[in-house]
Amino acid sequence: MASPSQCTSMNTETCVPEKTSANNQGRQGTRRRIVLGIDPGVSTGLAALDIEGSFLFAESKREIGWKKIIDKVTRYGKVVLVATDVAPAPDLVRKVASTLDTALFVPNKSMDASEKRELVGKYTRANDVLVDNDHASDALASAIKALGKFKNKFGKLESDYDELSDNLKQRTKELLIKGYSMNRAIRMSNEKMQPIRLDVIRLQRSKTEQGLQNALAEKSEVIVRLNELTATLSEDIKTLKQENRELRDRLEKERMRSDIEVRKERIWNAQHDQIEGLTKQVHKLQWRLDEQDKEWHPDTVGPDNRDTDLARLKPIESFSSNGLEEAKAAHHIEPGDVVILRDASGGGASTARALANLRPSLVITCTAMSDLAEKVLAQNNISVINSALLSTRNIDGNLFVRKKDLESVILQLRSIAEREASSIVEDAIEGYRD
Numbered sequence: 001m002a003s004p005s006q007c008t009s010m011n012t013e014t015c016v017p018e019k020t021s022a023n024n025q026g027r028q029g030t031r032r033r034i035v036l037g038i039d040p041g042v043s044t045g046l047a048a049l050d051i052e053g054s055f056l057f058a059e060s061k062r063e064i065g066w067k068k069i070i071d072k073v074t075r076y077g078k079v080v081l082v083a084t085d086v087a088p089a090p091d092l093v094r095k096v097a098s099t100l101d102t103a104l105f106v107p108n109k110s111m112d113a114s115e116k117r118e119l120v121g122k123y124t125r126a127n128d129v130l131v132d133n134d135h136a137s138d139a140l141a142s143a144i145k146a147l148g149k150f151k152n153k154f155g156k157l158e159s160d161y162d163e164l165s166d167n168l169k170q171r172t173k174e175l176l177i178k179g180y181s182m183n184r185a186i187r188m189s190n191e192k193m194q195p196i197r198l199d200v201i202r203l204q205r206s207k208t209e210q211g212l213q214n215a216l217a218e219k220s221e222v223i224v225r226l227n228e229l230t231a232t233l234s235e236d237i238k239t240l241k242q243e244n245r246e247l248r249d250r251l252e253k254e255r256m257r258s259d260i261e262v263r264k265e266r267i268w269n270a271q272h273d274q275i276e277g278l279t280k281q282v283h284k285l286q287w288r289l290d291e292q293d294k295e296w297h298p299d300t301v302g303p304d305n306r307d308t309d310l311a312r313l314k315p316i317e318s319f320s321s322n323g324l325e326e327a328k329a330a331h332h333i334e335p336g337d338v339v340i341l342r343d344a345s346g347g348g349a350s351t352a353r354a355l356a357n358l359r360p361s362l363v364i365t366c367t368a369m370s371d372l373a374e375k376v377l378a379q380n381n382i383s384v385i386n387s388a389l390l391s392t393r394n395i396d397g398n399l400f401v402r403k404k405d406l407e408s409v410i411l412q413l414r415s416i417a418e419r420e421a422s423s424i425v426e427d428a429i430e431g432y433r434d
Helices: 066-073 091-100 113-127 134-148 151-160 166-178 182-192 205-293 321-331 349-357 371-379 403-433
Strands: 014-017 033-039 043-050 055-062 078-083 103-106 310-316 338-341 362-365 383-386 392-395 398-402
Touching: 033 066, 033 091, 033 134, 033 166, 043 066, 043 134, 055 134, 066 091, 078 091, 078 134, 078 166, 091 103, 103 134, 113 134, 151 166, 151 182, 166 182, 310 321, 310 403, 321 349, 349 371, 371 383, 383 403, 398 403
Parallel strands: 033 078, 078 103, 310 338, 338 362, 362 383
Antiparallel strands: 014 103, 033 043, 043 055, 310 398, 392 398
16 A cells, blocks of 8 residues: 555656645545646746646746745645656755645656657647647646656546545545555545534544544554655665765776876877987987098198088088078078088978079988988989998088099999899890790
8 A cells, every 4th residue: 555655656756745734634625636847947837737637727937936836826726746847856846845735746767858749749639738838838748747647546546436426536536646545545535525513523432542543553654654765765875875986986097097198198298309309419419420530631621621622511400491591591502512411301302392492413411311302302413422421521610522532422323323223124124025
């Protein structure tokens, strides 16, 4: 038997009545029982159905408080059920239910838009009702959902107890909403619907004691049900607390992992930049050491650092647009000059074309040059030689190389290129013959 203090369904949607006041247990006569749906917000939606499902009203009011809601709805009758479409129930809905001392319907989970559209659409078509406001429509959906929870019980009452009067059925349905069993609700409704005698009723002592015992048994049953509900809710609270702790732990681990990844990336970038800078410094220092270790005999060089046997090398620090512009301004690079690239890395086709526009006769590289850049220079008839193949001299801060050394290296490279070209041609002819 369901407890009069709570009303639960198998689908876990709850309809929990508030405390029942003594005034509401008296004879209500033909007063209409009402189901009230509320959708709180800046504009609050209200919808009311009677306990038989007939439409009373559906509207939306801006900034309406709980007192005005109660004043409006109680004009239509007695509210026996307050409903909402979201879980948990908003404070305004709870306040109205508590003040009216009535049951509160809260769905197991918040109703989605499609469910509400389906409920309202089916109801309005069947009852020829028009509801064109979203808030009013949501309130109506919650009232329909709440009333539908008791459809089977109300149907059983109508079919099995057709002989009961309408007033008795109204009172019985109200008690069913509060959680009473069918038999008990009918018995209590029948007792409360008896006419009140104006004469003094002399109660026998035995009957009074029996009534008190029955009332005590009912209260004891209520206490047992409440204790069971309290135990269930306590278990739910423990489970939710455990889940909350687990989620917090997972969130903290994810935060720590993210921080570690960010720090690792920063360290890697800093080390990468440091390695690149150190690599360039090593190239420069190595080149200077090589220059200092070489023996020079500048006897053949005149006061103006010019000699028919020596070719001056005009340095370019970096193979970039800025590097080319700085070298051109600082060393007055002119067509036919021999240039030396101290750092040939990083330059592409466009940089190579910019270098070719300076029209040097020869490019000497201290580091490796990209194949694409070297190809562009070759297309402009500019040879590229690695500095390791030559012996340079530092005279009064200027670099020189023997012309005969240059010519010798160029001849060697041309010879190698011719042999490779000849080999390619022979291989092609041989392949054609095969």
